[in-house]
Amino acid sequence: MAIIEFPKDIRWGAATAAYQIEGAATKDGRGLSIWDTFSKTPGKVLNGDNGDIACDSYHRYEEDIELMKELGIDIYRFSVSWPRIFPTGTGEVNQSGLQYYHDFVDALLANGIEPMCTLYHWDLPQALQDKGGWENRETVDAFAEYSDLMFKEFDGKIKKWITINEPWCVSFLSNFIGIHAPGYQNLQLATTISHHLLLAHGKAVTKFRESGLTGEIGYAPNLEWNEPYSNKQEDIDACNRGMGWFIEWFFDPVFKGSYPQFMLDWFEKKGVTLSIQDGDMAFIHQPIDFVGINYYTGSVVRYKENHELFDNEKVDIGYEKTDFDWNIYPEGFYKALSKLKDQYGQIPIYITENGACYNDGVENGRVKDQRRIDYLKQHLTSLSRAIDSGVNIKGYLTWSLLDNFEWAEGYDKRFGIIHVDFNTLERTKKDSYYWYKQTIKNGWFDM
Numbered sequence: 001m002a003i004i005e006f007p008k009d010i011r012w013g014a015a016t017a018a019y020q021i022e023g024a025a026t027k028d029g030r031g032l033s034i035w036d037t038f039s040k041t042p043g044k045v046l047n048g049d050n051g052d053i054a055c056d057s058y059h060r061y062e063e064d065i066e067l068m069k070e071l072g073i074d075i076y077r078f079s080v081s082w083p084r085i086f087p088t089g090t091g092e093v094n095q096s097g098l099q100y101y102h103d104f105v106d107a108l109l110a111n112g113i114e115p116m117c118t119l120y121h122w123d124l125p126q127a128l129q130d131k132g133g134w135e136n137r138e139t140v141d142a143f144a145e146y147s148d149l150m151f152k153e154f155d156g157k158i159k160k161w162i163t164i165n166e167p168w169c170v171s172f173l174s175n176f177i178g179i180h181a182p183g184y185q186n187l188q189l190a191t192t193i194s195h196h197l198l199l200a201h202g203k204a205v206t207k208f209r210e211s212g213l214t215g216e217i218g219y220a221p222n223l224e225w226n227e228p229y230s231n232k233q234e235d236i237d238a239c240n241r242g243m244g245w246f247i248e249w250f251f252d253p254v255f256k257g258s259y260p261q262f263m264l265d266w267f268e269k270k271g272v273t274l275s276i277q278d279g280d281m282a283f284i285h286q287p288i289d290f291v292g293i294n295y296y297t298g299s300v301v302r303y304k305e306n307h308e309l310f311d312n313e314k315v316d317i318g319y320e321k322t323d324f325d326w327n328i329y330p331e332g333f334y335k336a337l338s339k340l341k342d343q344y345g346q347i348p349i350y351i352t353e354n355g356a357c358y359n360d361g362v363e364n365g366r367v368k369d370q371r372r373i374d375y376l377k378q379h380l381t382s383l384s385r386a387i388d389s390g391v392n393i394k395g396y397l398t399w400s401l402l403d404n405f406e407w408a409e410g411y412d413k414r415f416g417i418i419h420v421d422f423n424t425l426e427r428t429k430k431d432s433y434y435w436y437k438q439t440i441k442n443g444w445f446d447m
């Protein structure tokens, strides 16, 4: 087999998010989020699961950090629960919430692990949703206020900030497809929200720059790779529309200062208009220091007249799938990263999420998740190819450190390299944890 080697200065990490691991949903003054509401709405989350306890990382983070330290990562991506800081989204600050994150970040730093902080990983304060949520431009300003407070409060401790995690999920998966909170199915609403999210990102970047604080700031869009079923122009166009929903729609405004015309035209055909106010694009288009890329899967796509949103359909050509039924498509990772370099230049990239759902259980104290090891090998090989092709990769953070609350799938879908027993909260290092530990130590692996 082949030895796959990485640059000596690449950062190796892991990622999680507040609502998915913390629990302590009503502890120490935390306000409600839309995911507290959504998960308690019958039928929205598999098995009626919710984040009341999750991994209980709110109380167990010292144990989690010990596991990170043994793993050998030097960077850890987590998110802050906005309603822990501002229980009603704005106004009065919850000092206990701030103190929790100070204690947590101090513990990371004491163990030589750099914190990478996501400000918004989907847990919008319910009080803001009650006033229209991301459809209301006041939420954009509330996010800027929250971000500004966090930048100043953690100055000197947190030097890598991510504004918005996966704006495609927050806008379209949650307000058009509707399977995530708050669960609407309205294309105009979702498109309006996508603009407000990018505006919120831009206003937070402005606050960061105005603060004069040291550090780096970016956002973390998710993307899937779509491959045309044939070289027929109708298939290529259908494929590009599907991918444009993830890539050009969320990258062009930030890196080029305007929405992609082919997508605007398509949305207009669907009766969707985008109301952009003077100055909006200037906020969105300002330079950022890195982009976080979340990659999981890809598909073969072909034209299908009047089918779904983009007149296209995914064609199952037999790719192996994870336990989430997502295609395993590592070539798409390489192709997507190459496309980003070709279209947007040498912006520094952190892979802020990549991993797979495999539900292997504990047997005699061990979790034999060889399929996850194989997934990681294949995708890290694609990453190595991208690096060798000149893509400016600064780091790789696997999703996820822990099995956790997988949104609408609850605890049924496991992405962790550490198994969590959600009855006892016992952590068990999986085979993939040991494999990743050795890969980090060596800086290479044997394919």
Ligand SMILES: N=[N+]=NCCCCNC(=O)[C@@H]1[C@H]2[C@H](O)[C@@H](O)[C@H](O)[C@@H](CO)[C@@H]12
Residues within 6 Å of the ligand: 017, 020, 165, 166, 169, 222, 294, 296, 297, 325, 326, 353, 399, 406, 407, 415
């Ligand atoms: N077919 N298919 N579809 C792929 C759709 C991908 C959209 N979901 C994500 O990227 C989420 C991201 C999220 O940040 C994290 O909080 C989630 O736990 C992971 C795992 O779900 C990923």
